[in-house]
Amino acid sequence: MRADTLVIIPAFNEATRIAAVIAGVRAVVPAADIVVIDDGSGDDTAAVARHAGAMVIRHPFNLGYGVTIQTGYKYALAKGCRFLVQIDGDGQHDPAGIPALLAPVSAGDADFVIGSRFLNGNSYRPPLLRRFGMLLFRSIVALVIRQPVTDCTSGFQAFNREVIGFFARDLFPCDYPDADVLISLHLAGFRIREVPVRMSAGAAGKSMHSGIKPVYYVFKMLLSIAVTLLRSHRLYRRRSSCR
Amino acid sequence: MPIAQKVFALLVCVGVFAVTVAMVRRRQLREEYSVLWLATSAVMFVLVLRYDWLVALTGLIGAALPTTTLFLGAIIFLMLIVMQFSIKLSELADRVKNLAQENALLRAELHGKVAGTDPYPGAEDASA
Numbered sequence: 001m002r003a004d005t006l007v008i009i010p011a012f013n014e015a016t017r018i019a020a021v022i023a024g025v026r027a028v029v030p031a032a033d034i035v036v037i038d039d040g041s042g043d044d045t046a047a048v049a050r051h052a053g054a055m056v057i058r059h060p061f062n063l064g065y066g067v068t069i070q071t072g073y074k075y076a077l078a079k080g081c082r083f084l085v086q087i088d089g090d091g092q093h094d095p096a097g098i099p100a101l102l103a104p105v106s107a108g109d110a111d112f113v114i115g116s117r118f119l120n121g122n123s124y125r126p127p128l129l130r131r132f133g134m135l136l137f138r139s140i141v142a143l144v145i146r147q148p149v150t151d152c153t154s155g156f157q158a159f160n161r162e163v164i165g166f167f168a169r170d171l172f173p174c175d176y177p178d179a180d181v182l183i184s185l186h187l188a189g190f191r192i193r194e195v196p197v198r199m200s201a202g203a204a205g206k207s208m209h210s211g212i213k214p215v216y217y218v219f220k221m222l223l224s225i226a227v228t229l230l231r232s233h234r235l236y237r238r239r240s241s242c243r
Numbered sequence: 244m245p246i247a248q249k250v251f252a253l254l255v256c257v258g259v260f261a262v263t264v265a266m267v268r269r270r271q272l273r274e275e276y277s278v279l280w281l282a283t284s285a286v287m288f289v290l291v292l293r294y295d296w297l298v299a300l301t302g303l304i305g306a307a308l309p310t311t312t313l314f315l316g317a318i319i320f321l322m323l324i325v326m327q328f329s330i331k332l333s334e335l336a337d338r339v340k341n342l343a344q345e346n347a348l349l350r351a352e353l354h355g356k357v358a359g360t361d362p363y364p365g366a367e368d369a370s371a
Contacts, residue, residue, distance in 0.1 A: 055355070058347055060346055070344065
């Protein structure tokens with residue numbers, strides 16, 4: 001029997017945390033299929049995830065977060081699932097938020113739902129510098145899509161089959177899929193919604209926004225937003241085969 | 244242009260042209276990457292041989308000396324080569340990404356078949 005909903009968990013060297021994340025997801029959405037996409041981990045992430053009962057797709061080498069989640073989208077597309085939930089493998093996202101994420105998508109009220117830590121008072125607050133960067137990009141996104149989005153960098157998301165097909169295309173920005181993704185979704189005419197979710201601080205040193213990366217991130221994201229807006233909007237048109 | 248300088252420049256142009264052709268012949272270099280090398284060495288050869296054209300070109304671009312024009316041409320050529328490599332690298336990076344993803348999905352499918360579980364249950368009715 002095929003489950004309508006697929007939960008994808010991108011993971012890189014998460015052997016110590018992945019089992020708890022899988023158990024947490026299963027407790028909340030027992031009917032959903034769970035797939036861990038192991039981004040070429042050097043530890044036992046894949047074996048632990050399999051032992052915990054998840055299906056594992058393993059990259060032959062490390063390809064980065066964006067490519068990892070896109071592998072999950074390609075699998076979901078081939079599998080034919082209707083809804084997809086994406087949750088990080090480091091335990092940062094509380095699986096209890098999955099039903100709230102899925103509700104607007106499964107009801108057909110939204111195509112893409114993003115979980116916001118800022119709409120939930122119990123979530124952790126990122127460092128000041130990072131909050132400043134987030135403020136910059138959420139302002140740009142709000143200006144472009146004419147809709148407030150409080151947490152552009154959240155990887156805790158749910159979306160429908162049409163969005164899965166859209167993300168499986170080569171246009172998906174695999175470097176840092178954040179604010180530019182929201183803008184491309186808007187250009188394609190997808191309905192975006194935000195719901196409150198609880199998030200805790202990620203594992204130390206594991207964030208893709210740590211070290212000197214923020215400088216590159218800001219530059220790359222500004223460039224990506226600019227080229228997304230400069231590209232012909234016809235590129236972002238939806239394809240009927242994905243519907 | 245002094246004769247020694249002229250002979251040296253012509254030898255360099257002929258050398259680059261010959262080495263490029265030899266590498267394409269031995270399949271060490273693809274034709275698509277040889278075009279810029281061959282075109283540049285041919286243009287340089289003509290400009291060295293027809294010094295009056297080089298002087299005219301120097302006047303046209305506002306350079307002080309004909310040798311400056313040659314160096315400028317070399318720099319522009321290098322920039323074009325680097326740009327061509329950057330384009331090719333981007334293309335190849337995309338292909339490697341897609342291949343690695345496909346490899347991961349096929350391995351998962353194979354693992355599912357070996358383990359007796361269908362990694363794409365219900366995929367047929369989804370595509371219908």
